[in-house]
Amino acid sequence: MPCADNRDGVLRLIEHLLTAEVYNTNPQLDLDDLPPQCRTLFLPGPDAAEVKRPVVITEGLLKRAGGPSDDLLKDLVKNPFVEFDTLKLQYHLTDLHAAAVWFATHGGKEMMEKNPALAFYVGDYDSLEVKYEEVRAKNPRFADSRAYLDHKIASLTAKDEKMAEALELVIVNAPAEIEQQMDGIVCTGDQIDVIRRIRTAIENRDFLKEHNIAEVGKLLFVGPPGTGKTSLALAISHELHMPVLEVRLSMVTSQYLGETSKNIDRIFDLARSISPCILFIDEFDFVAKSRVSDDHGAMKRAVNMLLKNIDKVSLVKNGVLLIGATNHPQLLDQAAWRRFDEVVEFDLPDETMRAAILRTITRTLACECDLDAVAERTEGFSGADLKMTVKEAVLSALMDGRRTVSQQDIEGAFAQVANRSVIRGCSWG
Known part of the structure; x- marks a missing residue:
């Protein structure tokens, strides 16, 4: 045998x-x-x-x-x-x-x-x-796999070498590579409604195109750091079976300013070529900062090129879902703001939402904690802060030779994360 x-x-x-x-x-x-x-x-x-x-x-x-x-x-x-x-x-x-x-x-x-x-x-x-x-x-669908995405990219770069240059400016992930999924995120009702509307638009693209309704699928995520803007953008990629092209505008700025406009063009061309896909632009407030504070003509032209490209891209016509994210919505002028048909807020979670986030984070753990009490005491914590709290509590238990998280572990972790926030608010010099 x-x-x-x-x-x-x-x-x-x-x-x-x-x-x-x-x-x-x-x-x-x-x-x-x-x-x-x-x-x-x-x-x-x-x-x-x-x-x-x-x-x-x-x-x-x-x-x-x-x-x-x-x-x-x-x-x-x-x-x-x-x-x-x-x-x-x-x-x-x-x-x-x-x-x-x-x-x-x-x-x-x-x-x-x-x-x-x-x-x-x-x-x-x-x-x-x-x-x-x-x-x-x-x-798992083949169209969601890295192999399929690589095949698509190889076909594009073989026909147009500019696509290879664009790929150096973005992080591209296939849906199957995205670890962040919707069941690991606690969303507000408004956030869930936005996702439903996008799904409905995708399922009815032909109808919307026939009736010339194209201004759908340009989302602006606004809120403090750590509130889940990037996590939700990635989870939407997995949920809607669309690869995501992630770009930070500050990294697109070339030391040769004349190249910046070309870089922006290349990124949008790449998104249209890979579609259906999500183009996720982080640090979108960079547009406003450059537009207001930079006197260099080339940079202003680059910013205007970005806004023109946003005008031309469409979920209905091109299959590109555009998501911009910013921690500083007050910096955006009307020219940038009006490009988006949906503004999605990401506020710091209230007590009920903090409890739900803690339960989601600890759902696979053995946890002997009063999560409602933790939620009550963590006012001002972002989702990222809560995740860090649980991580520190788990490490505390493991260092003590345990795999069950206790209330004491959580208390110690809470103090550590709260202290980090205090230090972050300090200024020396």
């Missing part, structure tokens, strides 16, 4: 064989029917966006999947329905039905519940209770 590790390894290899066979014989299946591990294995390269049929499982391909040992490969061919062609160094199944039944009854059912291709094949087996539609709905 193979050991448990070998048994699990053989199951994973047989999953690859089964998936390839089902995918080859059912042309209606697409990349979203392949689980990420099979998708990565079957794609011919990191920049590829298509799995060509037939998928052939070679020894080299399996070794790419995680380098199975010779013993593991020997255990694989001990199964009566697995055959190895020693001439072509290829593995194939002699009986797909028998292999699927064996797989399901020898520990593979859980894998089937995460593999849409296999769920499709066994969907008629009532005894397994594996529902194809449910499995596919939970499977």
